[in-house]
Amino acid sequence: MINRFGYTLKQSFRQINRNRAMALASTFAITAMMLILGLFFLLIINVNMTAESVKADYNTIEIWLQDKTAEPQIQTMMGTIKGWKDVTSVKFRSKEEALNILKQRWGDSGYLLDGLKKNPLPSSIIITVDNIEKSGPVATKAQNLKGIEGVKYYKDTVDKLIRITNGMQLAAIIIMIFLIVVSIVVVANTIKLTVFARSEEITIMKYVGATNWFIRGPFLVEGIMLGIISSLISVGLIGLIYSRIQAAIGTELVTILSAPLVPTSFMVWNLFWIFLALGISIGSWGSIVSMRKFLDT
Amino acid sequence: MIKFTHVTKSYKSNIGLDDVSIAINKGDFVFLVGPSGAGKSTFIKLILKEIDAETGSIQVNQKEVTKLTNRQVSAHRRNIGIVFQDFRLLPNKTVYDNVAFAMEITHQTKRSIRRQVPQVLSLMGISSKTDKYPDELSAGEQQRVAIARAIINKPTVLIADEPTGNLDPDTAWEIMRLLDMINQRGTTILMVTHAKDIVDRMNKRVVAIDKGKIIRDDYGAYGFSEVCIKSPEEKAIFNEAVGDRVKND
Numbered sequence A: 001m002i003n004r005f006g007y008t009l010k011q012s013f014r015q016i017n018r019n020r021a022m023a024l025a026s027t028f029a030i031t032a033m034m035l036i037l038g039l040f041f042l043l044i045i046n047v048n049m050t051a052e053s054v055k056a057d058y059n060t061i062e063i064w065l066q067d068k069t070a071e072p073q074i075q076t077m078m079g080t081i082k083g084w085k086d087v088t089s090v091k092f093r094s095k096e097e098a099l100n101i102l103k104q105r106w107g108d109s110g111y112l113l114d115g116l117k118k119n120p121l122p123s124s125i126i127i128t129v130d131n132i133e134k135s136g137p138v139a140t141k142a143q144n145l146k147g148i149e150g151v152k153y154y155k156d157t158v159d160k161l162i163r164i165t166n167g168m169q170l171a172a173i174i175i176m177i178f179l180i181v182v183s184i185v186v187v188a189n190t191i192k193l194t195v196f197a198r199s200e201e202i203t204i205m206k207y208v209g210a211t212n213w214f215i216r217g218p219f220l221v222e223g224i225m226l227g228i229i230s231s232l233i234s235v236g237l238i239g240l241i242y243s244r245i246q247a248a249i250g251t252e253l254v255t256i257l258s259a260p261l262v263p264t265s266f267m268v269w270n271l272f273w274i275f276l277a278l279g280i281s282i283g284s285w286g287s288i289v290s291m292r293k294f295l296d297t
Numbered sequence B: 001m002i003k004f005t006h007v008t009k010s011y012k013s014n015i016g017l018d019d020v021s022i023a024i025n026k027g028d029f030v031f032l033v034g035p036s037g038a039g040k041s042t043f044i045k046l047i048l049k050e051i052d053a054e055t056g057s058i059q060v061n062q063k064e065v066t067k068l069t070n071r072q073v074s075a076h077r078r079n080i081g082i083v084f085q086d087f088r089l090l091p092n093k094t095v096y097d098n099v100a101f102a103m104e105i106t107h108q109t110k111r112s113i114r115r116q117v118p119q120v121l122s123l124m125g126i127s128s129k130t131d132k133y134p135d136e137l138s139a140g141e142q143q144r145v146a147i148a149r150a151i152i153n154k155p156t157v158l159i160a161d162e163p164t165g166n167l168d169p170d171t172a173w174e175i176m177r178l179l180d181m182i183n184q185r186g187t188t189i190l191m192v193t194h195a196k197d198i199v200d201r202m203n204k205r206v207v208a209i210d211k212g213k214i215i216r217d218d219y220g221a222y223g224f225s226e227v228c229i230k231s232p233e234e235k236a237i238f239n240e241a242v243g244d245r246v247k248n249d
Helices: A002-018 A020-057 A071-082 A095-115 A132-143 A155-197 A199-208 A212-257 A264-291 B040-048 B070-077 B095-105 B110-123 B139-151 B169-184 B196-202 B232-248
Strands: A060-065 A087-093 A124-129 A148-153 B002-010 B015-024 B029-033 B055-060 B080-084 B157-161 B188-192 B205-210 B213-219
Touching (some): A002 A020, A002 A155, A002 A212, A020 A155, A020 A212, A020 A264, A060 A132, A087 A095, A124 A132, A132 A148, A132 A155, A155 A199, A155 A264, A199 A212, A199 B095, A212 A264, A212 B070, B002 B040, B015 B040, B015 B055, B015 B213, B029 B040, B029 B169, B029 B196, B040 B055, B040 B080, B040 B157, B080 B139, B095 B110, B095 B139, B110 B139, B139 B169, B169 B188
Parallel strands (some): B029 B188, B080 B157, B157 B188
Antiparallel strands (some): A087 A124, B002 B015
């Protein structure tokens, strides 16, 4: 058994060595494919992360109260809301708190608000729902409450965002599938060339009584090795590119979207396993597909 | 040993074999003759299970070839040595490696490979060529290497598909002498040939196929012909090779 494995391994190294140019070409091709694949992967993961954090941040509904609404009435209102389905928490925000939040948001220009004679902001009830998808019905119900000035929620905006991110993900996945298929075709063709070069040998092997797996083994290992090498190179490159991206625009992205980029180490480690599996399957598939015809008889 | 029972195989445009029944016994030396396209190759391909018969049964060593699975086919072929007209040696392997390769396929140990390959090469009279590559050898030497490769795994049947087709008459007789020797050691030999003079002078069993049917199956010569043996030297080689056997038969 060990003898057999040794033979297979030796043969596959010999084959790669004999067809160095082709092996190199297909390694480049798969690496390029994986590189693009990886960049799409980065994009998907980060878009997804952002979408999730936006969803988490905006699952609130604000009910603006009329100034004349009295304290006890507010209390009963809050009690009623608490009883509704899908509501996780209900909080009161006074006029003063609202002004403070606005001041904070304006930052350096916050002092401008100090000149106000009368606080123009209404007090409000902040409702948190467990899922942004549920905010629609809750908001509709809230609109029917008495003593309120208006209801504000973010569903439409977030819906738009989610539609966009979903679209991006779908497009990326389609492109990724195409790339994987292309990689398999590339490997299959490379190996087909090696097989062609050795078709005479294969015919003779078959006449002498070699089993299909004995013949296939070296080619399979060759494909797998090309896959592994390509995946290692592309993961390395992606790690490099990603850390550069983070260094260059990471901080700004954080402030714009209030969502951090996925850390490089986490990303690279995951990509490593995914690409390794992908490389091995592309390589083995490619070689099995390309050999099928030769092993028929 | 090899037994065809009502075997039929047809191709899209023509017939390969048409209801053929024949038995070849252990130790037989059989010439398979007939015009091109008569069904000789079909006959051989069926034995090797390179193609499948439509009807009928084919037995080799008491095993039903038509029912072999893909896995069993490789084991089946290890019992059959094969030699081709064009030698089919691997150009990038030495003589030694060309022969050793057939043993590697059957997962034999390095030690037994190192022991058996030189033995067979010496039997074929090409010990001095061990480290040469095929293109450094004459046609006759290449065919000897091919025969060495075919018999290294000790097959019970040796199929020779026009083994002398690319050789001059002298060399052809040398190869015939080797095949005869292998046959005397107990290996069944099935040789496809167009060489009438060889068939005539070997005086073995002759199976003639035409249009997919066996039209003749008996021992002896086709009808003596002097055409291919011209010089006294050739005659001497021939007599040395097969003279005794002819008397025995």
